Amino acid sequence: xxxxxxxxxxxxxxxxxxxxxxxxxxxxxxxxxxxxxxxxxxxxxxxxxxxxxxxxxxxxxxxxxxxxxxxxxxxxxxxxxxxxxxxxxxxxxxxxxxxxxxxxxxxxxxxxxxxxxxxxxxxxxxxxxxxxxxxxxxxxxxxxxxxxxxxxxxxxxxxxxxxxxxxxxxxxxxxxxxxxxxxxxxxxxxxxxxxxxxxxxxxxxxxxxxxxxxxxxxxxxxxxxxxxxxxxxxxxxxxxxxxxxxxxxxxxxxxxxxxxxxxxxxxxxxxxxxxxxxxxxxxxxxxxxxxxxxxxxxxxxxxxxxxxxxxxxxxxxxxxxxxxxxxxxxxxxxxxxxxxxxxxxxxxxxxxxxxxxxxxxxxxxxxxxxxxxxxxxxxxxxxxxxxxxxxxxxxxxxxxxxxxxxxxxxxxxxxx
Numbered sequence: 001x002x003x004x005x006x007x008x009x010x011x012x013x014x015x016x017x018x019x020x021x022x023x024x025x026x027x028x029x030x031x032x033x034x035x036x037x038x039x040x041x042x043x044x045x046x047x048x049x050x051x052x053x054x055x056x057x058x059x060x061x062x063x064x065x066x067x068x069x070x071x072x073x074x075x076x077x078x079x080x081x082x083x084x085x086x087x088x089x090x091x092x093x094x095x096x097x098x099x100x101x102x103x104x105x106x107x108x109x110x111x112x113x114x115x116x117x118x119x120x121x122x123x124x125x126x127x128x129x130x131x132x133x134x135x136x137x138x139x140x141x142x143x144x145x146x147x148x149x150x151x152x153x154x155x156x157x158x159x160x161x162x163x164x165x166x167x168x169x170x171x172x173x174x175x176x177x178x179x180x181x182x183x184x185x186x187x188x189x190x191x192x193x194x195x196x197x198x199x200x201x202x203x204x205x206x207x208x209x210x211x212x213x214x215x216x217x218x219x220x221x222x223x224x225x226x227x228x229x230x231x232x233x234x235x236x237x238x239x240x241x242x243x244x245x246x247x248x249x250x251x252x253x254x255x256x257x258x259x260x261x262x263x264x265x266x267x268x269x270x271x272x273x274x275x276x277x278x279x280x281x282x283x284x285x286x287x288x289x290x291x292x293x294x295x296x297x298x299x300x301x302x303x304x305x306x307x308x309x310x311x312x313x314x315x316x317x318x319x320x321x322x323x324x325x326x327x328x329x330x331x332x333x334x335x336x337x338x339x340x341x342x343x344x345x346x347x348x349x350x351x352x353x354x355x356x357x358x359x360x361x362x363x364x365x366x367x368x369x370x371x372x373x374x375x376x377x378x379x380x381x382x383x384x385x386x387x388x389x390x391x392x393x394x395x396x397x398x399x400x401x402x403x404x405x406x407x408x409x410x411x412x413x414x415x416x
Contacts, residue, residue, distance in 0.1 A: 037063065040056045045076075050078075050081050057070050072105040079125065084125050103119070113142070116142075150173035150176070153165075153166075154169035178214075178217065179214035188203035188204045197321035198321075211307065213288070216288045219285040222281050226278050233268045243257050243261075293350070305358060311347045311361070314343070315345075319344050319368050322374070341372060348368070356397075363391065363394040366386070366394065
């Protein structure tokens with residue numbers, strides 16, 4: 001994931017080189033020799049030849065110190081040359097020069113996003129979490145209405161094992177645009193990467209609902225609120241038990257603390273009331289989703305494929321939940337495994353009905369039938385047969401799709 005962040009950084013700077021530098025006043029100086037080295041450095045940078053590019057940038061700066069925009073580029077070159085964990089004198093020099101030049105760039109362009117991201121990236125690479133976080137937070141402060149800012153921070157926290165903070169960034173991204181399916185999609189991918197299967201399934205479901213009818217998300221919010229109330233009631237009751245059993249707390253203080261928490265409990269439904277309320281709201285939600293799904297048959301084939309891909313993603317997570325959880329009734333009872341498998345079956349069935357020529361769901365439908373062996377090993381032959389049937393369907397549709405693509409490509413060539 002870190003490679004992705006640095007690749008994005010290269011792209012950002014390269015685009016900045018192509019679009020912003022040519023018209024910069026600092027680069028229209030009369031020092032032709034410095035400009036010549038700068039142009040050569042830019043060309044080498046675009047080719048990702050960072051060592052040679054850094055040499056050319058430094059020569060350009062030596063000949064014309066006023067080319068302060070080059071600080072960002074030479075600093076980025078050294079950042080790309082630095083290899084985390086490689087303890088050599090040259091590698092240490094790369095990191096030191098990267099920080100030096102990028103901080104010089106910050107002095108000249110303190111509000112430039114390219115500089116801020118580059119500094120965050122190099123401090124991240126050298127393992128200085130506090131400094132890296134400081135710069136990535138600057139991006140969020142400057143662009144708190146930009147989804148990209150939240151994803152940048154979420155990615156940074158995730159890479160550094162700060163999963164609660166990463167989770168917070170994804171949730172804040174969703175709060176920014178609660179009806180945008182993309183927020184739920186990216187969050188679901190993050191969750192499944194860290195095997196938070198149930199949360200990933202919920203995020204995929206919300207993504208699909210946001211695609212169908214965003215107003216249905218209100219029902220999800222109502223259910224989430226009741227679940228949050230249940231969690232709060234459980235926490236309060238745990239606190240009450242701990243305080244009540246703590247003999248070190250003076251009686252008068254204990255009485256006051258318990259009274260305060262018992263008074264707070266009155267603001268929430270009882271556990272039984274909450275369970276009934278969730279069941280009632282889930283029925284309403286199911287009814288709304290069922291009605292919205294009926295309308296999908298009237299969509300264009302292109303739109304149907306979009307929904308098929310979304311249902312397929314949900315089915316894959318359900319399969320992963322079963323496949324990657326050990327066969328142990330204490331860890332994962334068979335009834336819970338069956339629920340996960342059934343979620344997968346339902347999602348993949350919807351995908352296949354919406355877009356019968358989309359091959360991927362057939363493959364995972366077969367894999368889900370193999371997971372059924374964990375539920376009832378005595379029927380393994382039957383389940384393997386189902387697996388084989390869906391594998392054949394997958395291969396047939398895939399081959400047909402590929403032949404069609406090749407045929408269309410040949411037609412395009414003929415038209416040329």
